[in-house]
Amino acid sequence: MARVEQKRLGMMGDEAVAYAIKQVEPDVVAAYPITPQTIIVERFSDYVADGEVRTEFVAVESEHSALSACVGAAAAGARAFTATASQGLALMWEILYIASSMRLPIVMAIVNRALSAPINIHCDHSDAMGARDSGWIQLFCENCQEAYDTVIQAWRIAEHPDVQLPVMVCLDGFVVSHTLEDIEVLPDEAVKEFVGERKLVRVVGHAGDAFYRLDPTGKEPLSMGTFAMYDLYFEYKRQQEEAMRAALRVIEEVGHEYSRLTGRYYGLIDRYRLEDAEVAIVGLGSSMGTAKEAVDGLREEGIKAGVLRIRSFRPFPMDAIRGALKDVRAVAVMDRAMSFGGPAGPLMMDMAAAFYGLEEGPVMVNYIYGLGGRDISTDDFKAVVRDVLKAAEEGVKGVPVRFVGVRG
Amino acid sequence: MSAPTTLRDIASRPDMLYQGVRTCSGCGASLIAKLVLKALRKPVVVVSATGCLEVASSILPYTSWKVPWIHNAFENAAATASGVEAAYRAMMKKGLIKEMPDIVVLAGDGGTYDIGFQSLSGALERGHDLLYVLYDNEAYMNTGIQRSGGTPRYAWTTTSPAGEVLKGKLEAKKPIALIAAEHRVPYVATASPSEPHDLIKKVRKGLEVDGPAFLHVICPCPRGWRFDPSLSIEVARLAVRTCFFPVWECRWEDGDMVLELTGPSRLIAEVPELKLPVEVYLAIQGRFAHLFKPKKLESLIRQIQADVDANWKLLLRRAGMA
Numbered sequence: 071m072a073r074v075e076q077k078r079l080g081m082m083g084d085e086a087v088a089y090a091i092k093q094v095e096p097d098v099v100a101a102y103p104i105t106p107q108t109i110i111v112e113r114f115s116d117y118v119a120d121g122e123v124r125t126e127f128v129a130v131e132s133e134h135s136a137l138s139a140c141v142g143a144a145a146a147g148a149r150a151f152t153a154t155a156s157q158g159l160a161l162m163w164e165i166l167y168i169a170s171s172m173r174l175p176i177v178m179a180i181v182n183r184a185l186s187a188p189i190n191i192h193c194d195h196s197d198a199m200g201a202r203d204s205g206w207i208q209l210f211c212e213n214c215q216e217a218y219d220t221v222i223q224a225w226r227i228a229e230h231p232d233v234q235l236p237v238m239v240c241l242d243g244f245v246v247s248h249t250l251e252d253i254e255v256l257p258d259e260a261v262k263e264f265v266g267e268r269k270l271v272r273v274v275g276h277a278g279d280a281f282y283r284l285d286p287t288g289k290e291p292l293s294m295g296t297f298a299m300y301d302l303y304f305e306y307k308r309q310q311e312e313a314m315r316a317a318l319r320v321i322e323e324v325g326h327e328y329s330r331l332t333g334r335y336y337g338l339i340d341r342y343r344l345e346d347a348e349v350a351i352v353g354l355g356s357s358m359g360t361a362k363e364a365v366d367g368l369r370e371e372g373i374k375a376g377v378l379r380i381r382s383f384r385p386f387p388m389d390a391i392r393g394a395l396k397d398v399r400a401v402a403v404m405d406r407a408m409s410f411g412g413p414a415g416p417l418m419m420d421m422a423a424a425f426y427g428l429e430e431g432p433v434m435v436n437y438i439y440g441l442g443g444r445d446i447s448t449d450d451f452k453a454v455v456r457d458v459l460k461a462a463e464e465g466v467k468g469v470p471v472r473f474v475g476v477r478g
Numbered sequence: 479m480s481a482p483t484t485l486r487d488i489a490s491r492p493d494m495l496y497q498g499v500r501t502c503s504g505c506g507a508s509l510i511a512k513l514v515l516k517a518l519r520k521p522v523v524v525v526s527a528t529g530c531l532e533v534a535s536s537i538l539p540y541t542s543w544k545v546p547w548i549h550n551a552f553e554n555a556a557a558t559a560s561g562v563e564a565a566y567r568a569m570m571k572k573g574l575i576k577e578m579p580d581i582v583v584l585a586g587d588g589g590t591y592d593i594g595f596q597s598l599s600g601a602l603e604r605g606h607d608l609l610y611v612l613y614d615n616e617a618y619m620n621t622g623i624q625r626s627g628g629t630p631r632y633a634w635t636t637t638s639p640a641g642e643v644l645k646g647k648l649e650a651k652k653p654i655a656l657i658a659a660e661h662r663v664p665y666v667a668t669a670s671p672s673e674p675h676d677l678i679k680k681v682r683k684g685l686e687v688d689g690p691a692f693l694h695v696i697c698p699c700p701r702g703w704r705f706d707p708s709l710s711i712e713v714a715r716l717a718v719r720t721c722f723f724p725v726w727e728c729r730w731e732d733g734d735m736v737l738e739l740t741g742p743s744r745l746i747a748e749v750p751e752l753k754l755p756v757e758v759y760l761a762i763q764g765r766f767a768h769l770f771k772p773k774k775l776e777s778l779i780r781q782i783q784a785d786v787d788a789n790w791k792l793l794l795r796r797a798g799m800a
Contacts, residue, residue: 097568100561124571126564131600135557138597141550142525142561148568150561168550276541284546286566286579288521293541295549302538 074331076254083214083246084109086253087153087179087239090221092117093261096177097148100128100139104158105191106243107181111153133158137165137178144174145294147283149225149268152176155243156183159197163204169236170205171306172295173282173313175228175268176236178206179221182355182406183243184442192443193243195354198383199407199416205310207237207317208384210354212340214251216381217241219334222256225265226324232316234271240383242356244443256332264331314385321382338387340379341394343369347376349459350395350432352421353404354380357439357446361404364451375455380417388424400462401432402454406440414469422469433462439474450474481517481682488674491516492544499542500534504707506697506714507531507613508542509671511584514611514693515545517681521579523548523562527555527589530620531613546579553593555585556601556610563606580685581608586697587628588618591652595627602661602690609684609691612654615699623702627652630722631785632778633765635702640768645778650785658692659728659735665691667727667740671698672715676741680727687729696723704764716759718742719752721790726797737796747799753790756783 081089088110091099101111118127130136133154140150154162159180169176180198184190198208207227211217217239224237241247256264270281273292280290298306322337329335342362344350351361358379368375378394378401380387395401405415413419418436425431435458440446454474461470482488494515501508507530515522526532526549535542536549550558559581569575590598590612598610617635618624625638630651634640638647659666664687669677677695684691698714700707717723724743729736739747746752757779760766769775769782794800 097572098561098564100564124568126568126571128560128564128604130557130560131596131603135554135560135597135600138550138554138557139561139564142548142558142563143565144561145548146523146562146565146569148565150565164551165554277544284523284548284562286521286523286546286569286575286577288523288545288579291544291546293536293543293547296536296538296541297533297549298538 073333074256074260076256076332078252079255080250080252081214082109082248082250083217083241084181084248085113086214086218087221087241088113088117089255090218090261091151092123093256093258094149094222094225094265095123096125096151098126098128098140098143098150099152100130100136100143100150101152102130102133102136102154102158104133104155106183106247107153107155107158107179109247110179110181133161134165137162137169140176141165141169141172141174144176145172145284146286147268147270147281150176151178153179153181155181156185156197159201160185163200166201166204166206168295171310173234174236175225175234177221177224177228178236178238180238180240181243181247182240190442191243193245194441194443195406196408198238198240201238202384202416205235206384207235207382208240209237209381210240210383211246212356212359212379214246214249215253215334216336217246218253218255219328219332219336222261222264223324223328227317227320229268230320231271233313233320235310235313235317240355245356254332260331264328318385318387336381338382338390339394340381342377342379344376344378344394344398346374347398348374349400349455350376350378350398351402351404351451351455352378352380352417354383354417355406357404357406360446360448361451364448364455367448368452368455373455386420391421391424395432398432400458401434402458403434403436405436405438408438408441414471418469418471433458433466435461435466436469436471437474438471444475446475481519481678488516488678494518494544495535495542496544500537501530502701502707504700504710505530506615506671506699506710507586508534510611510613510695510697513671513674513677514582514584514681517678517685518580519682519685520577523579523581525555525559525562525581525583527583527585527594528552529586529589530615531584531586533620552589554597555583555589555594557597559583559608560601560604560606563608578607583608583610585610585612587612587614587616588626591627591654599661602658602663602692605689607689609681609693611681611693611695613695613697615697615702617702619699619702628654631782632769634768635765645768645775655692655694662730663690663692664688665727665729668694668723668725670696670714670718670723670725672711672718673725673741676725683727702765704767705762709762713762716754716762719746720754720756720759720786721746722756722759722786724790724793726793735796737793739793739797739799747794747797756786
């Protein structure tokens with residue numbers, strides 16, 4: 071695949087998502103408005119109203135129905151997209167598990183926002199973390215460009231025959247969704263060619279082989295969303311895990327193919343100045359851009375720091391993380407969500423598991439930051455790096471959890 | 479394919495449910511599903527809400543459905559069907575399929591009156607071309623006979639028991655079909671498995687209109703209503719003959735609701751003496767046994783009769799027959 075000529079457009083993250091979806095032109099978009107996701111559905115409604123897409127836009131009466139309609143549409147064999155945030159994702163929770171277990175390759179943009187109470191419209195990752203175990207692939211984006219690119223890639227990952235799982239494309243509320251950025255966009259035809267048509271998998275149904283869909287001709291009937299007891303349920307769950315393992319490979323393959331087209335590569339993780347790093351910041355989303363800026367500053371002071379941004383949170387790329395941090399002695403694990411009463415933040419728990427049982431591993435300290443949109447600055451990240459270096463000097467016991475930028 | 483009009487026609491149509499549906503003996507739900515699928519005119523996709531019919535028809539590794547079928551969750555059958563319909567519509571626009579299949583929802587009272595009410599209302603408002611069939615067994619039977627918005631007044635359920643003080647459910651049944659009709663959708667009707675021709679004709683009309691149609695079917699439940707399984711059709715018949723569950727259909731013309739009574743209900747409207755007292759309907763069901771034993775609670779039975787009469791009068795007025 072040869073590099074294509076791209077166009078530079080100024081867009082906010084939400085607009086970039088809507089633009090990518092216009093280019094993909096899925097069959098069905100079912101969505102309900104919620105701040106800070108609204109611009110996605112508003113822009114997409116404009117595309118529908120102007121006849122730029124043939125997509126059926128279903129303006130449902132709740133997020134629960136948005137995802138339910140996507141399940142119906144994807145089961146019918148269509149491409150289905152939705153977008154939400156925060157309370158909306160929480161309302162969808164029941165159907166998240168159904169979509170993934172029914173192996174429906176839906177794509178959903180999550181504009182990360184804090185959960186009530188108190189009601190708050192700004193960024194943290196509590197919403198996505200609540201969906202962590204729902205069987206969806208979760209890709210976290212750093213900026214508008216990546217949000218655009220990831221929404222295009224998501225279909226290829228979701229619909230890969232070895233995967234067949236829904237994908238969440240996570241972008242930080244306001245910081246990405248409402249921030250104007252110059253981004254490179256592909257021509258429509260290049261996007262269409264890259265995503266292709268959805269290829270349905272063949273399955274064995276009760277009336278013989280069938281495409282995995284609700285056959286509109288009735289000739290290949292399937293029963294979808296059936297009832298399974300202890301004799302069969304567990305196998306469904308085991309297969310979902312196999313699909314997640316396969317996704318680790320597919321995310322990278324799709325990333326490489328996309329980079330040949332665009333010159334931009336995204337895989338499971340994003341390494342920044344890690345080659346000779348002694349200390350690393352590990353985290354998700356837009357604040358890793360700030361962390362990179364902080365690392366540049368620290369390097370000028372002679373501190374060999376780097377950033378490991380985890381793009382694929384589910385599946386969690388254990389091997390890639392271990393490899394990237396093998397020569398790093400101190401790691402600051404940044405969590406923009408909490409697991410109340412748990413041992414640490416959700417990312418830290420996975421990081422601890424990634425190094426569990428190994429003879430050597432970095433000293434890790436967990437930092438909870440940025441809840442409800444609280445800002446984090448380069449100075450904050452510099453302080454975090456100094457703190458974790460000190461912890462590495464002094465040694466730590468267990469899983470230390472510290473808070474950044476909060477009173478009390 | 480034209481709609482079957484005689485019993486012979488109905489019998490000659492293939493069953494679109496396999497034998498061996500694991501519903502209880504005498505179950506109204508599987509019978510209603512079978513009758514609904516006799517009215518088909520072209521390929522159909524069935525969407526089920528969680529409930530008796532869904533569970534009993536899809537226990538892996540078996541299925542009862544000869545037609546493409548999907549179950550998503552309890553409260554979202556209408557939303558799921560909206561997505562299915564939108565998907566085929568998009569495929570039609572792209573020339574990927576030649577014909578829209580019919581889309582039929584089969585949901586119980588819990589999935590319609592209560593937890594699924596929002597998604598139903600949304601789908602009706604948006605105007606998706608689908609037929610929503612409510613099989614109303616008047617309680618959460620699948621979970622063990624708990625009261626729903628469809629449970630009638632003074633009926634015993636496990637969450638509205640007949641106690642020393644409270645005598646079953648205190649509240650009246652929600653007028654779900656009229657609520658659906660007030661969405662100004664092209665076709666709403668009520669039907670009973672005791673009147674199979676009428677039911678099938680209404681299914682067919684519901685499929686033929688362009689836009690949403692809602693069919694409310696009374697669904698006797700031997701387990702939950704406490705009667706002998708051999709009496710299911712008789713119970714349904716008495717529901718109609720007492721006007722406890724009148725059968726009618728409704729469309730909108732020039733901004734007006736045009737409601738017509740059908741079958742036995744029309745006859746009763748014309749010959750009021752044919753209307754049976756509700757007591758005969760109550761007396762054969764164990765869920766109302768506390769109204770008769772140990773002593774007859776006349777005032778409560780009178781209240782039920784008053785409810786029935788008021789609803790009947792309202793329908794007669796709306797049908798222009800009062």
